[in-house]
Amino acid sequence: MTLTPDDIRVPTRREIKVGAQDVHRWIQDMGWEVPGGRSKYPTKYRFDGGTREQFKLIVGEYCRMETEKDDRQYGSLLDGLARLQAGGRIEPRWAESMKFVSSFLELGEYASIGGSAMLLDAVVSPEQRNGYLAQVEDEVRHTTQLGYLKKYFASQYYDPAGFTGARGHRHGNPLFWSNRQQACETFVSGDPVLISLNLQLVAEACFTNPLVVAMTEWAAANGDEVTPTVFLSIQSDELRHMANGYQTIVSVIENDHNMQYLQTDLENAFWIQHRGFTSMVGRAFEYGAVNRAEPWAQTWNDWVIEDWGGIWMGRFSRFGLEAPRNLADASRDAYWAHHDSFAIAYALWPFIGYRIELPNDTDKEWFERHYPGWYSSIGRVFDRWKEIGVEDPANRTSPIEHLIELGKVLHICRVCQSPLLEVASHGSTAQTSGVYTRVIEYRGRKHALCSDWCERMYLQEPERYTGENFLEIFDGWELSEIVRATGGMRSDGRTLVSQPHLNSERLWTLDDLAACGVVVRDPHVAGVSFEKF
Numbered sequence: 001m002t003l004t005p006d007d008i009r010v011p012t013r014r015e016i017k018v019g020a021q022d023v024h025r026w027i028q029d030m031g032w033e034v035p036g037g038r039s040k041y042p043t044k045y046r047f048d049g050g051t052r053e054q055f056k057l058i059v060g061e062y063c064r065m066e067t068e069k070d071d072r073q074y075g076s077l078l079d080g081l082a083r084l085q086a087g088g089r090i091e092p093r094w095a096e097s098m099k100f101v102s103s104f105l106e107l108g109e110y111a112s113i114g115g116s117a118m119l120l121d122a123v124v125s126p127e128q129r130n131g132y133l134a135q136v137e138d139e140v141r142h143t144t145q146l147g148y149l150k151k152y153f154a155s156q157y158y159d160p161a162g163f164t165g166a167r168g169h170r171h172g173n174p175l176f177w178s179n180r181q182q183a184c185e186t187f188v189s190g191d192p193v194l195i196s197l198n199l200q201l202v203a204e205a206c207f208t209n210p211l212v213v214a215m216t217e218w219a220a221a222n223g224d225e226v227t228p229t230v231f232l233s234i235q236s237d238e239l240r241h242m243a244n245g246y247q248t249i250v251s252v253i254e255n256d257h258n259m260q261y262l263q264t265d266l267e268n269a270f271w272i273q274h275r276g277f278t279s280m281v282g283r284a285f286e287y288g289a290v291n292r293a294e295p296w297a298q299t300w301n302d303w304v305i306e307d308w309g310g311i312w313m314g315r316f317s318r319f320g321l322e323a324p325r326n327l328a329d330a331s332r333d334a335y336w337a338h339h340d341s342f343a344i345a346y347a348l349w350p351f352i353g354y355r356i357e358l359p360n361d362t363d364k365e366w367f368e369r370h371y372p373g374w375y376s377s378i379g380r381v382f383d384r385w386k387e388i389g390v391e392d393p394a395n396r397t398s399p400i401e402h403l404i405e406l407g408k409v410l411h412i413c414r415v416c417q418s419p420l421l422e423v424a425s426h427g428s429t430a431q432t433s434g435v436y437t438r439v440i441e442y443r444g445r446k447h448a449l450c451s452d453w454c455e456r457m458y459l460q461e462p463e464r465y466t467g468e469n470f471l472e473i474f475d476g477w478e479l480s481e482i483v484r485a486t487g488g489m490r491s492d493g494r495t496l497v498s499q500p501h502l503n504s505e506r507l508w509t510l511d512d513l514a515a516c517g518v519v520v521r522d523p524h525v526a527g528v529s530f531e532k533f
Ligand SMILES: [Fe+2]
Pocket: 109, 112, 138, 139, 142, 234
């Protein structure tokens, strides 16, 4: 199916008018009959089908009423923070970056409910089932907590756009797609044991430590008082989930039949989790902070390689299950991945759902000190963007124009959905590490893949990756048309949620973006990913 911009029109809230009486009339039409009733025990009584419900409470009203109660209850906490003006003390750069992070985590928590419920259905041991059931309950709690975190920011931080409305417009954000693939698709589809490996053995046991625990330190250093409290409360449940992941392995590892799959499935799960988490978390920390903690590459090495790959995975070696063989490739990838990811986010700023800014002189000094060679590869691209005036809408210039000049082509990995663009060469040994973009042809379609590992996953189950990617769906669309169709505007309907700077003045509108004259192309058809007209 080919979509054109004219096919899509998002109705405004004002256009959707529903009166209270309409709703009650509809409810009368929505009845259904179940032969014999549906409750566990049959009844000897006969019911009158015209019975009214005294409160005439429908779900929408119920939610509004209960929200008010919750507000009053949580209100004392909120009130305290509001009186201290805690929301105003958060570094704006950090709060902006939290727009992406909270939206991503909310989806991950929601998908975790489904994933642990699927495991509950799959296993045969009642005790093991009970462990998964407890996790279902935890993940419901976490989903609510993330909703609360977003609500806090939306009400206390001065720019709520991006905390509100993100559930809609994040689907027009190609960077979000890779996290959706990693923390949603793999948690709710495929073999239940593979789900457990993705969710519990890798995402929870390996990546939530550097994400959730390290983030508390980064958040506090940037004036964010609420994220550490919420995250540590979430993390207090993770031990149970890691134990579930351990028990999943224990429940299958004694059976020789299972061992033909286990090592490969573990590597696949590790790779897809790494591709989603590593670049996103590093980007959020180092480019979302004003005050920085330990460099991400160091944190990554301590938690992922030593703690998880060494100690946690070491517990399985006596059963014949080894740490994933792609750990070394991942660690080479982890050094630059978040820098490239920030550059991609900045180049595609109209879609990313938050306000982002280029590194200043203090930032540049920190990056060069901790990532030697940073400036001569990627840092100077940021300077060039500043020079051509991509921040000010009056210049009508998109960072993409510089990428076109450099002849850069954006691809999207068919498996992990990562946007692939080497903005600058890092002089690394990419070819030998197996992490470099390649395009293969299968069943008459072209597929970009980021690495040997995603290529192997693709060839194992090509039927799993048949959807269209961002560039295929929006082939031929001008940038502002995509933002309009995916709802990335503020409440005035024309100013963008995303901005390439943090000033409150000179905000880009749909018209400014349209004036850049940049069109997205599918590189498999056009050979380029962007054109300027
Ligand atoms: Fe969770």
